Amino acid sequence: MTNSTQGFTLIELLIVIAIIGILAAVLIPNLLSARAKANDSAAMAYTRNCYTAVELSRNSSTQALPADGSCEGAALGTNALKPTASVPTAGTYAATTGGGFTVTVTGVSGKVFTFDGGTMTQS
16 A cells, blocks of 8 residues: 655645735736726826817807816706716816816826816826
């Protein structure tokens, strides 16, 4: 009769657990930064959508903008937007000199995005 054992030794199991721990330590920060980047991208997209909604709400004959306000406000009518999980507060828009306007949105990360129709700035 031979005495053979099947299975893993304690050392082999500890090595596997250590490798899994090292991989987790490397991957988890990368996954968290990917989520933050995705939230920032969603906030930028919401900012552009808000800009488009305000443009669509211009008076077609006078080209006048709706009163300064929120992107989910009644001034935009059917073009109003709803905040998303990545943009917990509604964006705001304000007229600038020359007939233009800027849209400002704060993302969940606390970054503030401003869009004037041409450039997106982040602070």
